[in-house]
Amino acid sequence: MSCQALDELKQQIPLLDYLQAHDWQPARQLSRGRWMGLCPLHSDHKPSFLVDPGKSLFYCYGCGRGGDVIRFAELYHQVKFPQALALLHQWRGLAPLLHEAASFYRMQLHRHGEAIAYLHQRGVRSPELIEHMRIGYAPGGGCLRRWLTQLGYPLPALLQAGLVTAVGYDAYTRRIVFPLEGNLYGRSLSALAPPHRFLPGAKGGLYAWEQVRRYPEVILVEGLFDYAVLWQAGFYNVTCAMGQAAQWLARRLRERGVNARRISLPDGHDPNSFFVQDGDARQFQSLLEAALP
Numbered sequence: 001m002s003c004q005a006l007d008e009l010k011q012q013i014p015l016l017d018y019l020q021a022h023d024w025q026p027a028r029q030l031s032r033g034r035w036m037g038l039c040p041l042h043s044d045h046k047p048s049f050l051v052d053p054g055k056s057l058f059y060c061y062g063c064g065r066g067g068d069v070i071r072f073a074e075l076y077h078q079v080k081f082p083q084a085l086a087l088l089h090q091w092r093g094l095a096p097l098l099h100e101a102a103s104f105y106r107m108q109l110h111r112h113g114e115a116i117a118y119l120h121q122r123g124v125r126s127p128e129l130i131e132h133m134r135i136g137y138a139p140g141g142g143c144l145r146r147w148l149t150q151l152g153y154p155l156p157a158l159l160q161a162g163l164v165t166a167v168g169y170d171a172y173t174r175r176i177v178f179p180l181e182g183n184l185y186g187r188s189l190s191a192l193a194p195p196h197r198f199l200p201g202a203k204g205g206l207y208a209w210e211q212v213r214r215y216p217e218v219i220l221v222e223g224l225f226d227y228a229v230l231w232q233a234g235f236y237n238v239t240c241a242m243g244q245a246a247q248w249l250a251r252r253l254r255e256r257g258v259n260a261r262r263i264s265l266p267d268g269h270d271p272n273s274f275f276v277q278d279g280d281a282r283q284f285q286s287l288l289e290a291a292l293p
């Protein structure tokens with residue numbers, strides 16, 4: 001493998017994403033965007049594992065080991081360099097599979113009245129929004145599994161991605177599906193199932209960040225339905241924290257010179273219920289102007 005190919009692989013797999021996909025959690029933030037947490041490589045009781053997301057490097061003050069994402073994969077999986085590369089390639093290869101799954105779920109959305117009815121009830125109506133967020137529906141059973149195996153994806157790959165359960169059923173059943181960076185979020189229609197589900201792995205940071213980053217000011221909301229109703233009302237500078245603390249993200253945004261606003265809505269409202277019930281965009285704009293950055 002050439003140096004260039006190695007650099008490319010490292011660029012495509014940010015160390016922090018890879019760590020978080022392996023359940024590593026930052027414990028506290030240091031200067032220059034660096035993080036400290038428990039070391040996943042030795043039995044650590046106080047955080048001694050330093051991560052620099054900017055440089056995609058780690059160092060452990062406890063066991064003295066450090067390096068890039070390839071080195072981490074070697075140590076974590078206890079494999080040699082070529083196997084570590086193979087594992088990372090496999091991990092990166094997940095993207096096409098998730099893309100196929102998301103496309104399949106999108107095709108299902110308009111075939112299931114209950115899915116559309118649920119979206120309406122949550123205030124999601126505009127076809128542009130459904131297109132923009134690539135919203136889909138997972139009916140469950142074994143339809144995704146059949147579709148993907150027909151396309152040539154081997155069952156072990158589907159199991160590993162978490163799309164199919166150990167007994168061979170689709171993991172998402174009766175869920176609205178939102179594709180994320182490297183994951184799929186599934187919101188259950190049924191009150192009997194856990195409402196929120198993600199596939200194993202990283203949850204993908206800030207939603208639609210590439211589209212939002214050009215705005216000098218962003219609105220940070222808690223959930224994807226909040227995001228949806230705001231976007232639908234014409235607030236395109238909105239983003240949502242996926243699986244990470246919103247406060248921490250707001251701080252990171254400020255460090256990058258982006259002003260992040262969190263809005264105070266009338267009692268008992270989140271942006272979603274505000275728009276679904278009685279609020280309009282003008283009212284929301286005035287609340288926004290009143291909000292402190």
Ligand SMILES: [Zn+2]
Nearest residue numbers: 039042060063
């Ligand atoms: Zn260590």
